Amino acid sequence: MRRQGTVMRAFGGFYYVLVESGFLTCKPRGKLRLEKDEILVGDRVEVSAVDDDTGIIEQVFDRKTVLSRPKIANVDLTVVVIAAKNPDPSTLLVDRYLALVAHHGLEAVLCINKADLVDESAIQSLFDIYRSAGYDVFVTAAIYGHGIDELRQRLSETTSVLAGPSGVGKSVIFKALCPEAEAKIGEVSRRTGRGRHTTRHAQLVRVEGGGLVADSPGFSYLRLDGISSSDLRLLYQEFRLYMQQCKFKSCLHRAEPECAVKEAVESGRIHRERYENYLKLLSEIELDQG
Numbered sequence: 001m002r003r004q005g006t007v008m009r010a011f012g013g014f015y016y017v018l019v020e021s022g023f024l025t026c027k028p029r030g031k032l033r034l035e036k037d038e039i040l041v042g043d044r045v046e047v048s049a050v051d052d053d054t055g056i057i058e059q060v061f062d063r064k065t066v067l068s069r070p071k072i073a074n075v076d077l078t079v080v081v082i083a084a085k086n087p088d089p090s091t092l093l094v095d096r097y098l099a100l101v102a103h104h105g106l107e108a109v110l111c112i113n114k115a116d117l118v119d120e121s122a123i124q125s126l127f128d129i130y131r132s133a134g135y136d137v138f139v140t141a142a143i144y145g146h147g148i149d150e151l152r153q154r155l156s157e158t159t160s161v162l163a164g165p166s167g168v169g170k171s172v173i174f175k176a177l178c179p180e181a182e183a184k185i186g187e188v189s190r191r192t193g194r195g196r197h198t199t200r201h202a203q204l205v206r207v208e209g210g211g212l213v214a215d216s217p218g219f220s221y222l223r224l225d226g227i228s229s230s231d232l233r234l235l236y237q238e239f240r241l242y243m244q245q246c247k248f249k250s251c252l253h254r255a256e257p258e259c260a261v262k263e264a265v266e267s268g269r270i271h272r273e274r275y276e277n278y279l280k281l282l283s284e285i286e287l288d289q290g
Ligand SMILES: Nc1nc2c(ncn2[C@@H]2O[C@H](COP(=O)(O)OP(=O)(O)OP(=O)(O)O)[C@@H](O)[C@H]2O)c(=O)[nH]1
Pocket: 113, 114, 115, 116, 117, 140, 141, 142, 143, 144, 164, 165, 166, 167, 168, 169, 170, 171, 172, 173, 189, 197, 198, 199, 200, 216, 217, 218, 219
């Protein structure tokens, strides 16, 4: 009998597929392996069951979205996780990643974790930057379980991925979101020489209240591959309100006269830090292309 499911985890050529009746450990049909270069976590697949626990992936359905970092399919929402401290937050890295996520057609929210390590004022300024840009912002201290219920509520009924720099607490948040699922799936991270656990692979689990959430390996640097300078300005959602009023349709909101985006920055309606990071990313893209 054939049934449909979702690839929750990939390991050593096996795929852990969630179907209605539970989990099947699967291998892809031989010809499928040649056609698709890889099957991704998040892929919707059709499997034929071999027995109660194992199956064969017969088909991979078309993907709704594919995110490049981490490599994961069919995710609707990215939770960009940063730490209030340790590691120190970089708005440039956040903005770079938000642009990348938007470029792949996914929605994003921000999660500021390790709120226990700084004063409220330090959180507030980060919070303001991204709230004013139109993003939902969650503040958590995951090791104490603070803020987790609010985040879980936002993640119910969607497929989402926790992404962000290494060491910000994604795996702690992931386990706090779904403690039971974690116990079932087992260890997904590796202890490094420095005594830290580092996530090696993306994997999905079910969230209470419906929906799926993935943990993923951290990153330190991201390239804006495939994004042109005229793409970038469209990836800033808060620019969209103003750009119709720019004198030039092709306005990159930099040196052009009568630029409504720059005016919105001057009058405080667009956050200056977002705009300054935009200019940095813009020159980076131009250098890459030049
Ligand atoms: N003070 C504080 N420490 C935290 C909090 N959340 C996580 N940590 C600590 O931060 C460290 C890194 O947490 P992880 O969850 O492994 O970080 P990660 O983002 O999954 O890292 P990678 O898997 O390498 O990408 C651990 O020592 C956690 O105990 C928090 O809310 N407050």
